[in-house]
Amino acid sequence: MKKIRTGTTSTPLTLWQAQLTKETLEKQGFETELVVIDVKNGLDSDEIEASLQSAELLGAALLRGDVDMAVHSMKYLPTTQTEGLVIAGVGHRANPAEVLLVRPESVDNQLFKMKLGAVIGTSFARQKAQLLSYRPDLRFIGIRGELPKQLEKLRKGEFDALLAAAADLARLQLDVDSLIVVNLNVREFVPAPGQGVLAYLCCTDDVETRSIIKQCLHEPDVSAVTNVERRVLKILGGDPHLPLGAYCERDANGNYHVWAAFADAWDLPVRRTRLSQSTHLGLAERVVAGLGA
Numbered sequence: 001m002k003k004i005r006t007g008t009t010s011t012p013l014t015l016w017q018a019q020l021t022k023e024t025l026e027k028q029g030f031e032t033e034l035v036v037i038d039v040k041n042g043l044d045s046d047e048i049e050a051s052l053q054s055a056e057l058l059g060a061a062l063l064r065g066d067v068d069m070a071v072h073s074m075k076y077l078p079t080t081q082t083e084g085l086v087i088a089g090v091g092h093r094a095n096p097a098e099v100l101l102v103r104p105e106s107v108d109n110q111l112f113k114m115k116l117g118a119v120i121g122t123s124f125a126r127q128k129a130q131l132l133s134y135r136p137d138l139r140f141i142g143i144r145g146e147l148p149k150q151l152e153k154l155r156k157g158e159f160d161a162l163l164a165a166a167a168d169l170a171r172l173q174l175d176v177d178s179l180i181v182v183n184l185n186v187r188e189f190v191p192a193p194g195q196g197v198l199a200y201l202c203c204t205d206d207v208e209t210r211s212i213i214k215q216c217l218h219e220p221d222v223s224a225v226t227n228v229e230r231r232v233l234k235i236l237g238g239d240p241h242l243p244l245g246a247y248c249e250r251d252a253n254g255n256y257h258v259w260a261a262f263a264d265a266w267d268l269p270v271r272r273t274r275l276s277q278s279t280h281l282g283l284a285e286r287v288v289a290g291l292g293a
Contacts, residue, residue: 003031004212007067009039009054011146014072016171017198021071021091021217028216035067047123047144048240051076059085062202068209069202074194074226079234081201088210089200089218090226094167096196096247098127098189100182101151106160111135112182118160121150125266127163129243130189133261133270148174155179167196187274190245190261193229197222224280225249225256231284232260236293243270246287256283262291 004025008018015036022032037057039050051073058070059082074090081087100112108115111134121143122128128140141159143150147168154162155178166183169176200217202209225248232246243263250256257276263269273290277283 002068002208003033004069004209005033005035005067007035007037007058007061007070009057010036011039011050012148012172013146013168014054017071017073021198021200025212025216030212030216035061037061048076052078052240058201068206069200069213072199072201074197074199074230075192076240077194077199079230079238084204085201086204086210087199088202089213090223091198091200091217092219093222093226094170094196096191097166097186098163098184098191099166099169100161100163100184101154101176102161102180102182103154103157104178104180105157107180113180114138114161121154121159121162124163125241125243125263126192126245128266129263129268129270130245130261131163132267147172151176165191165195186247187259190247190259192240193233193244193246194226195247197226221250228256228258228280228284228287232287235284235288236262254278256280258283258287260287260291262293
């Protein structure tokens with residue numbers, strides 16, 4: 001069996017993702033090596049831009065033959081892959097929900113436990129739009145950098161609250177004991193398509209690596225629901241900056257259930273839909289129609 005070179009970037013979260021992948025493969029008898037690719041100035045970009053840069057760099061490394069596979073957060077991967085690359089598998093889905101972290105000084109007896117006129121740290125149009133749909137009094141400030149840096153700014157009082165992915169908090173084992181944690185329901189505050197899922201990429205013609213990913217890392221049940229979520233995004237243009245939330249799950253009988261929220265811009269009204277059917281066929285198209293998009 002060949003040594004599997006796994007490409008990653010150097011942020012704490014991407015290194016965690018790659019290390020988990022490495023350990024999973026090694027438990028199944030494969031020799032692995034992590035190849036860390038420099039993101040340069042991406043760490044000071046907003047989260048979406050930094051992740052898109054990471055995906056581009058990892059894709060280039062795959063096409064050059066520097067690595068055999070790459071691991072990346074699915075929610076930031078383009079819905080159309082670069083020619084010669086393929087998402088060969090998707091991993092287990094961690095908690096896809098988001099949590100609101102509030103400074104104790106900013107707590108009030110309002111929805112989401114935040115005082116009137118609270119300032120939220122976020123650069124995501126989706127988060128802004130959905131928060132405003134519940135709390136029109138809220139204000140926003142753009143934030144950059146990795147989650148630990150964002151938490152540091154929150155504690156310093158640069159804003160009143162911060163939205164974070166529950167999976168990222170758990171993966172990095174970040175201490176939030178000094179903050180008020182408000183857990184948000186994925187059916188009411190709808191996450192990004194593919195949130196909480198790792199995607200494994202390789203070259204289309206690398207049959208051996210594709211087979212290893214499929215046998216050792218791929219979760220078909222997760223793929224079935226994230227395909228629906230990402231199809232919704234693709235129909236709407238594929239831009240991860242869109243104010244779009246799409247979440248799909250399957251029940252014990254295999255039926256699909258989808259919750260989606262979409263706005264034409266972050267400061268415009270949010271349209272929501274919920275649909276169920278026994279098959280994925282045409283489901284994403286029905287969701288988009290239900291959103292009036």
